[in-house]
Amino acid sequence: MFDIEPIGTVHTPIETSREAPSQGLKDEIEGTIEIDPAYEQALQGIEAGDEIVVVWFADEADRSLLELDKVPGRGVFNSRSPARPNPIVITPCTVTEVSGTEIGVRGVDMIDGSPVLDLKSTLHRDLNQA
Amino acid sequence: MFDIEPIGTVHTPIETSREAPSQGLKDEIEGTIEIDPAYEQALQGIEAGDEIVVVWFADEADRSLLELDKVPGRGVFNSRSPARPNPIVITPCTVTEVSGTEIGVRGVDMIDGSPVLDLKSTLHRDLNQA
Structure with missing residues (x-):
């Protein structure tokens, strides 16, 4: 097991996984990332x-699922679904505001209160890759 | 702490972090991901x-670094450096071969033997984001 601790928490208007938007619909949803002041x-x-890129942990995801529920025959490693053995999810977002250790972002798909593991800059070199 | 276990290991010709290629140079380097048969x-x-997208753990990274060594004043969360509090790294690769649970990939930048945490499909919807 790895010694991974959250660096913060993300606040969003999404309360359950049923409300989580699909990739095409999340663009306008706003949230706030609270980073640990340390x-x-x-x-x-x-x-x-x-x-x-926001790296977060989908702590409510089904970690036993190896094949997509909705697409039998398609493995979870061949998808972006949060349901996977290690539910580490990567969500590209646009920063709208930075105030100390609070970061406003647009394009969230996390359930409110999800732990944030990391932030990264996007990879601009090859626009075909994510 | 999260219960995160490796799903496999990546084999590459890179033996130390000094040999790790920068983003622009890694494209042609090949490696093999061995996924746990489970x-x-x-x-x-x-x-x-x-x-x-290969999500892996840079277990040799300096986790105490908050600012880039080479670019003082630039925070690690504003970079792609493996050095960061949770050294979870995301590397886009091209699959060259699949043989059972061994996946040949091109475009690796991991040190040989690094633990793999997850595989995902790339996000093709918005090519500006990663």
Whole structure:
């Protein structure tokens, strides 16, 4: 097991996994990431307008599922579904505001209160890849 | 702490972090991901030519670093560096071959033997995001 602790929490208007938007619909949903103040220095340079990758943990996901419920024969590793053995999810978002260790973002699909594991800059080099 | 266990291991020609290629140079480096046979069903549908995202753990990374060594004033959350509090790294790769639970990939930047936490399909919807 790895020693992985949350670096923060994300607040969104999504209360249950049934309300989680599909990829095409999430673009306009706004949320706030509260980063642990101990990590403020790690946020340096992030500003409104930036595209970032939010790495979070879907703690309500079904970790026993190996095949998509809705698409039998398609493996979970061949999908973006949160349901997978290690439900680590990566969601690209647009930063709308940075205020200390609170980051406003647009494009969220996390359930309210989900633990955040990491933030990264997006990979701009090859636009075909994510 | 989260209950996260590796789903496999990646084999690459990169032996130390000093040899790890920068983003622009990694494209042609090949490696093999060995997935735990317990998860074979989760691989269904992945085939040569696919672009996938490999989520792995940089267990040799400096987890205390909050600012880039080489770019003072730039926070690690505003970067793709493996050095960060939770060194979960996402590397887009191209599948070259699938043989049972062994997946050949091109575009690796992991140190040989790194634990793999997850595989995902790439996000093709918005090519500006990763």
